[in-house]
Amino acid sequence: MGWNSYDCFGATVTEDEVKANARWMADSLKRYGWQYIVVDFCWFYPHPPGSKASPPPQFRLPDGSYVPWLPMDAWGRLLPDERKFPSAVGGQGFRPLAEFVHSLGLKFGVHIMRGIPRQAVWAKTPVKGIPGVTADQIADVHDTCSWLNTMYGLDMSKPGAQAYLNSLLELYASWGVDFIKVDDISQPYHAAEILGYRRAIDHCGRNIVLSLSPGETPLSRATEVNQLANMWRLSADLWDNWNQLRHAFELAAAWVSYARPEHWPDIDMLPIGRLSLRGPVGSPRYSRLSDDELQTLMTLWCITRMPLMLGGNLPDNRPFDCRLETNAEAIEADQGPYQPRLLQQSDTLIIWQSTDTLTRSKIFLAFFNLSEHPIKTTFRLNRIAAWSSANRRSSDILVRDVWKNESWRTRTRRQLFVQLPPHGCVLYRLSGYENPKQSE
Template sequence: MNIKNISILGLILAIFFGLGLSFKPEKKDSQQPELESKQLAQSPPMGWNSFDSYGVYLHEEAALANLEVFAKKLKPHGYKYFVIDAGWFGEFKLKDGTMYPAEKHATEVNINEYGLLQPSKTYFPNGLQPIIDRCHELGLKFGIHLMRGIPRAAYKKNTPIKGTDYHARDIADTTSICEWNHQNYGVDMSKPGAQEFYNSLINQMADWGVDFLKYDDLVPFPKEVEGVANAIEQCGRPMVYSLSPGNKVDVSAINSFKRAHMLRVTPDIWDDQVGLDQCFDAWRKWQGEEEPGFWIDLDMIPFGKLQLMSPKPEGVNGHESKKDIAKKIESGELSNVELLAGKGWTRQSAFTKDQMYTFITLRALSASPLMMGGDLPTLDDFSLELITHEDVLDCNQNGIMGSLIYDEDNVEIWKTPKKDRKDGWIGIFNRSKSLKSLSFSKSDFNFVDDEEYIIHDIWANKEVDNFYFTINPNGVVFLKYASPIKM
């Protein structure tokens, strides 16, 4: 090397070091990914999920139609997560000449050479990428559902785990099987290659542009909860992490659950009083466990048209339980009937208006994530009004899970204060089947005598000048209280 070249090299080095640059790669704080993850979901996530309306049978045309309506009608109110639920990888057997499924869960699933799930050629012939890209074009976030574990199809083929010398059979726990979906085996997180499998799956999701993961059958398995959290934190893409379902939640595993952003604490909630009662029970149990970045999830909002891929078969009146239908199938009374995912058959939500008011008021006061479940292109005006109501959203996004302050004679009062304010919201719930005329004192609302408030009845849209209310069966009074200066 001559002197001239040395001088040029020296000049280049001087410029680099003069600018404070270094050839050494920056060391990243090992805790940084987890800290970045916790910056997500600072208020309860809001979005749409396909399960209530399409079960595990959402198809490309319906997905795109719902996405466009989402952007038009929900996005302006702060909703942003568009989530495709289970079944997107299933090569379903179909009823002749239709898009309707002929099996509850697909016998055949689409996987690649590494055992990673791929979009169904049956329901998503163009793959998911056009939907994901359109979602992002519209300024929305894309979400997808995954089942715990590794596909049995991967175990059968003993597919390699990407980037390792291990294979599916090295990590699968064949004794760990979901009660309602037998497509996967669990993953034994103590086995070499287990974390790497979850890493490879989540890295694929990151490459696709996934922003939200709803992970099913995971809550009873804290080690796998943590394995998925680790995978998300190493993938390089921010993702909201939602745990589901939640009818069997071990409270002692709360530290593992808090690696996620949402924790389902109810079974599947449908359009009936049983579902409402289950939400109230879960609210009692989990009040106070929420915090920015971690929300107690009471499941989806079953408003609008439901179960579009499950038309009512001949010989079924629509009110039978699944056990009743199963008995009729077994006896031969019914034929060519498949008990599909979800509950019941194609219908408009069976909630009464009072139940709908109660449902959405409960969601507002409990700070549960707001994930709309009904079909958006056919959504009725009343349902849309409730899920986009300004006071509902203000209360919900306040991010404080209300507490029970009164419980007497099937009447409950729940109170949610505003952050760092004396203002807030109150729900008076008639949990009985009869009309109630009720009179309360200031102390019943935890107000002190010298406090003055302007109180607004949200659903009646009027100011309240006394504490006397008449409430319909399973109905609610939703109040907003504020000092006169701040109202």
């Protein structure tokens, strides 16, 4: 659970903006479980003040060198741009910013591009720890990203390629990084480099979350990626668009069975709140999703236990955004010991159930209306998974509407009567109810 700078600042987020979001999270969200502050891409790029270039280009000069020259150390490892991140001055990197985030009781993460900087290959920078090996000897110059031209892929069969990744993660660990999002790696799927990053993290001596991007990650790689990554993207970038959100239901259904503790399929960030302040998609705005659609977004992520990474500028949150992000019961469905499964799916109505795996005494039920019209439906409570033995002694159930904050009693043989607005949902939390007279 955390915040990522991409949806609101694209490639141009500054240190002050990161700190403002970190303070807001610490003050308003941390007690609900939100903890990661992630600086997204191109933190190394020397943007002129006010620039909205996203993604920003790098140009090759006649002598083969590059402009703008990106801040980089002697070992070919990129450093933060000091104009955007003044505390990085003097080669300190992200250590001062990470210390600030940690001082708030939060964790710090960075986005990185797969591979090695092209300018390091041109400069033939040495690979740390492997005498005589230079960047040009480990790069695959034919393996490039289609949308950002600053990096080459690594040929992991070459001596020194793994050492380069080890040195990279050694640097990030020294900064105090807790999370890395590696981009341009899972679509197309780069198996050897994914394994390389996994090994580098395991070698660095610090617990660092490995998140892979972008999607769609091939379903045929599900077992492998589940073993190597902590998060892996299921979709291309998801924005405030109903058609994309509707597609997310298909992705969740296909991938939910591959989740396990510390290893999670990841649809994408949550486009809630104030978006695209300086790009990357469209003009500055609050999310174009309606309130019903935003509630559907948050409910789908929570009932299927997807990672929760906020994309909007937190200090600009509206009251409704705050209610979505601070509903403790919805967050319980996402973060607690629950096992989700798809109960029913049609073109218009989808029902998910998620059961407490420890006691089986609590169940979440989510109903989603994908149609353009209101829906009324009924649901027999005896369709849900068996209760724990303690609850089978009583047929009373406490039903709680998570978003409306309303509760009532019913019995297992009865029905729920559900009304759903277009593109809307309800989320119920069901628990066994013991009549006090029966327990005396």
